[in-house]
Amino acid sequence: MRKRATTLLLAFALIPGVGAYAREPLENEPPSFPPPSAPTPDPVAFVVPAGVYYVTDTYVADVVATRDATTTYSTTTIHESTGTYARVIDTVDTGASSTFDGRAFNGRGELTDGRSLAGTYYENFVLTANGYVPVSIVFFQDDSETRGRDSSSSPPPATAKPATTSVPVVAATALPRGAGPAPSSRPRTPTPPAAPALRAGVALAPDGPILVSAEVLRGRLVHFWPRAFANDAPVSIRGWRLLSARPDYVSADTGTTEPFAAQWIRMPAPDVRWSLRFEIFTNVAPTERLEAQITVTVRSPALID
Amino acid sequence: MTQDEGGTAAVTTIVMLPLLLIVLAGVLELGAVRAVAYRAGAAADLATIVAVNDQDQTELARTGTLRLAADAADTARDYFARNLSATAPALAVSVTEIAASADIASFPSAPSLDQRTGVRYDRPTVRLIASVPVRTPGFAMLFMPTVTMITIRAASSAR
Numbered sequence: 293m294r295k296r297a298t299t300l301l302l303a304f305a306l307i308p309g310v311g312a313y314a315r316e317p318l319e320n321e322p323p324s325f326p327p328p329s330a331p332t333p334d335p336v337a338f339v340v341p342a343g344v345y346y347v348t349d350t351y352v353a354d355v356v357a358t359r360d361a362t363t364t365y366s367t368t369t370i371h372e373s374t375g376t377y378a379r380v381i382d383t384v385d386t387g388a389s390s391t392f393d394g395r396a397f398n399g400r401g402e403l404t405d406g407r408s409l410a411g412t413y414y415e416n417f418v419l420t421a422n423g424y425v426p427v428s429i430v431f432f433q434d435d436s437e438t439r440g441r442d443s444s445s446s447p448p449p450a451t452a453k454p455a456t457t458s459v460p461v462v463a464a465t466a467l468p469r470g471a472g473p474a475p476s477s478r479p480r481t482p483t484p485p486a487a488p489a490l491r492a493g494v495a496l497a498p499d500g501p502i503l504v505s506a507e508v509l510r511g512r513l514v515h516f517w518p519r520a521f522a523n524d525a526p527v528s529i530r531g532w533r534l535l536s537a538r539p540d541y542v543s544a545d546t547g548t549t550e551p552f553a554a555q556w557i558r559m560p561a562p563d564v565r566w567s568l569r570f571e572i573f574t575n576v577a578p579t580e581r582l583e584a585q586i587t588v589t590v591r592s593p594a595l596i597d
Numbered sequence: 598m599t600q601d602e603g604g605t606a607a608v609t610t611i612v613m614l615p616l617l618l619i620v621l622a623g624v625l626e627l628g629a630v631r632a633v634a635y636r637a638g639a640a641a642d643l644a645t646i647v648a649v650n651d652q653d654q655t656e657l658a659r660t661g662t663l664r665l666a667a668d669a670a671d672t673a674r675d676y677f678a679r680n681l682s683a684t685a686p687a688l689a690v691s692v693t694e695i696a697a698s699a700d701i702a703s704f705p706s707a708p709s710l711d712q713r714t715g716v717r718y719d720r721p722t723v724r725l726i727a728s729v730p731v732r733t734p735g736f737a738m739l740f741m742p743t744v745t746m747i748t749i750r751a752a753s754s755a756r
Binding site: 507594 | 652716720
């Protein structure tokens with residue numbers, strides 16, 4: 293009896309000293325999460341030049357028209373969006389000099405007495421991934437002069453009409469002088485630029501129309517093209533992102549110029565439609581968020597009784 | 598059994614045996630025809646299903662609606678011939694001839710009305726009606742034609 297008690301006591305005394313052989317499950321396995329990377333610097337601020345606006349009317353040509361004794365110097369434009377931007381950089385009166393003289397691709401004309409024309413200088417930009425890049429300068433002449441009956445007398449002072457309150461819109465497209473339409477005696481009445489009306493939608497072709505719904509076959513890969521328009525003119529997409537639920541297969545949740553490819557493998561319940569909703573950013577208004585949506589009905593071949 | 602009864606049974610058997618064989622042959626031949634008709638029907642079903650499983654991509658991009666591909670009827674005819682080839686030994690003419698003579702109509706957009714059958718389709722549909730001549734030599738014992746014509750119908754739509 294005493295031996296058994298001694299043995300038990302000895303056993304209890306040794307139990308705490310016995311090492312436990314166990315395995316730490318994650319001891320030799322790589323961490324499931326990547327190590328934290330060094331913080332990346334903040335992106336460079338996107339600088340938007342002051343006064344820049346989207347071009348909706350493009351420079352065509354300088355026009356000199358004479359009616360009776362009055363000669364009008366104006367500029368013709370065409371209503372067209374080329375995807376560029378512009379801003380006013382200087383407004384000059386008749387005969388006044390400007391730091392931009394000689395830098396405009398269309399030059400700055402003169403009155404018959406040799407004085408420089410009044411008008412406005414515009415700087416044109418294109419929007420790149422690095423921001424607004426200046427590409428050219430254009431001069432919009434806006435002047436007139438009236439000759440007296442007696443040509444021998446000194447020329448009367450020209451009447452300068454700089455466009456200080458109204459801002460015509462221009463584009464980087466440089467056309468040769470005189471390449472425009474026939475001069476018109478009607479003075480130009482520039483219109484102030486308005487913020488472009490933006491809208492977005494989804495098409496099933498790169499240049500296809502915007503669709504609100506589509507019927508697709510199960511198992512077929514369908515390409516959806518997020519599109520955007522400024523004043524009904526198509527503009528390039530800066531990026532898109534899928535907001536709604538994902539179909540069975542998608543090419544990506546985000547993209548830029550490439551389409552969104554999707555495939556439905558499983559048939560949805562009868563009378564159930566998919567709704568694809570996208571968030572779209574354009575190059576015209578990089579900070580403006582647009583949304584586009586298309587409803588998709590998935591169909592599959594079946595026998596008719 | 599007496600000797601007279603045994604003779605009666607033998608005579609009865611001799612008389613009835615040919616009749617039983619004829620009936621048996623007819624039943625077997627009828628079963629074979631039904632089997633061929635079933636397989637030809639399946640061939641037509643599959644052909645129309647394949648035909649409606651392709652849509653006009655231009656129309657899809659333009660309007661978003663499902664319109665059958667322009668070659669849907671040709672696709673159905675082609676696949677009908679391919680699917681029938683497994684049944685070719687039982688047929689009286691070639692599968693190509695059967696497929697060529699089949700009345701296959703494509704209704705690429707909906708709704709549409711099938712002038713032949715009077716059926717109105719709510720979805721783009723391909724319809725196939727074909728006459729399939731089947732060899733039936735067993736029917737010759739019954740003084741019936743050795744070729745039996747069966748008519749099959751199939752229609753599929755994307756639903």
